[in-house]
Amino acid sequence: xxxxxxxxxxxxxxxxxxxxxxxxxxxxxxxxxxxxxxxxxxxxxxxxxxxxxxxxxxxxxxxxxxxxxxxxxxxxxxxxxxxxxxxxxxxxxxxxxxxxxxxxxxxxxxxxxxxxxxxxxxxxxxxxxxxxxxxxxxxxxxxxxxxxxxxxxxxxxxxxxxxxxxxxxxxxxxxxxxxxxx
Amino acid sequence: xxxxxxxxxxxxxxxxxxxxxxxxxxxxxxxxxxxxxxxxxxxxxxxxxxxxxxxxxxxxxxxxxxxxxxxxxxxxxxxxxxxxxxxxxxxxxxxxxxxxxxxxxxxxxxxxxxxxxxxxxxxxxxxxxxxxxxxxxxxxxxxxxxxxxxxxxxxxxxxxxxxxxxxxxxxxxxxxxxxxxx
Numbered sequence: 001x002x003x004x005x006x007x008x009x010x011x012x013x014x015x016x017x018x019x020x021x022x023x024x025x026x027x028x029x030x031x032x033x034x035x036x037x038x039x040x041x042x043x044x045x046x047x048x049x050x051x052x053x054x055x056x057x058x059x060x061x062x063x064x065x066x067x068x069x070x071x072x073x074x075x076x077x078x079x080x081x082x083x084x085x086x087x088x089x090x091x092x093x094x095x096x097x098x099x100x101x102x103x104x105x106x107x108x109x110x111x112x113x114x115x116x117x118x119x120x121x122x123x124x125x126x127x128x129x130x131x132x133x134x135x136x137x138x139x140x141x142x143x144x145x146x147x148x149x150x151x152x153x154x155x156x157x158x159x160x161x162x163x164x165x166x167x168x169x170x171x172x173x174x175x176x177x178x179x180x181x182x
Numbered sequence: 183x184x185x186x187x188x189x190x191x192x193x194x195x196x197x198x199x200x201x202x203x204x205x206x207x208x209x210x211x212x213x214x215x216x217x218x219x220x221x222x223x224x225x226x227x228x229x230x231x232x233x234x235x236x237x238x239x240x241x242x243x244x245x246x247x248x249x250x251x252x253x254x255x256x257x258x259x260x261x262x263x264x265x266x267x268x269x270x271x272x273x274x275x276x277x278x279x280x281x282x283x284x285x286x287x288x289x290x291x292x293x294x295x296x297x298x299x300x301x302x303x304x305x306x307x308x309x310x311x312x313x314x315x316x317x318x319x320x321x322x323x324x325x326x327x328x329x330x331x332x333x334x335x336x337x338x339x340x341x342x343x344x345x346x347x348x349x350x351x352x353x354x355x356x357x358x359x360x361x362x363x364x
Contacts, residue, residue, distance in 0.1 A: 080264065090269045
């Protein structure tokens with residue numbers, strides 16, 4: 001089972017891909033998708049969405065994982081985050097990939113053992129758990145942590161995932177240059 | 183000049199298309215895009231986005247207009263609205279169509295003469311101004327009012343529009359059945 005974790009953001013969207021087998025979990029790829037600067041919000045959202053479509057086409061995940069959002073600092077922040085989240089969820093659904101959501105605490109817990117861990121701790125622990133050469137960027141680490149959370153969720157998590165499965169028509173990917181993690 | 187007004191929403195997204203010539207403004211089309219029920223948020227967003235891409239391919243607007251969002255009832259409402267708004271803005275940008283935003287008051291003013299008009303008044307006045315046989319649905323009326331606002335904005339509005347112009351690569355449209363207004 002191939003798991004794609006996504007951490008949507010309006011300027012940087014992190015992603016992480018894990019392969020889960022009987023023996024455990026292996027790191028496949030991770031990186032950050034950055035929207036081009038100096039353009040309007042629409043072109044930035046389109047660029048992030050096209051880049052994510054490219055990631056999905058490349059890695060063909062069986063399931064995608066995002067963090068559930070319950071609170072945001074302000075309506076303004078929620079709107080901006082919502083816009084980025086919307087294009088990510090649409091990209092996943094357009095590719096026919098089922099989506100699972102976990103709470104922020106659950107995701108941090110899966111990566112660090114603590115639901116209140118700091119961003120830096122998530123980066124450090126994700127690096128250690130997946131034996132990465134370098135510490136991943138914060139957004140990529142959060143995406144890998146989300147994927148790890150699903151890998152650890154076991155049969156109950158898988159049942160929740162399949163309950164949410166719903167497929168939309170597969171769309172054609174647009175070309176977009178990605179900035180991948182080293 | 184062909185103007186596409188969009189009123190993004192998580193369950194219903196309204197659209198309206200106007201043609202502006204020297205003599206005035208003519209109605210071209212309007213309608214509401216409804217996401218299929220009983221699916222997850224991702225497939226719903228993808229369906230709305232694909233439907234909007236279809237509208238853009240069909241009507242080939244020179245400019246798209248959306249309402250600026252400053253306030254929302256709550257962070258939760260803002261997130262949900264943001265998700266719908268994000269896929270709409272990305273669809274517009276992917277088609278290479280420049281985007282203009284106007285405040286809610288400006289849009290109501292353009293349609294009704296009052297920045298504090300009720301939804302029903304917008305529907306009634308949009309119908310009268312565009313000589314429509316029937317009153318358009320609320321979301322379609324709001325979209326037509328946004329397009330009217332840009333048509334009325336004159337040279338200053340056009341300058342603002344061109345200042346925001348930024349084009350992203352044109353993407354291929356996905357097929358989606360639209361529910362059009364009668």
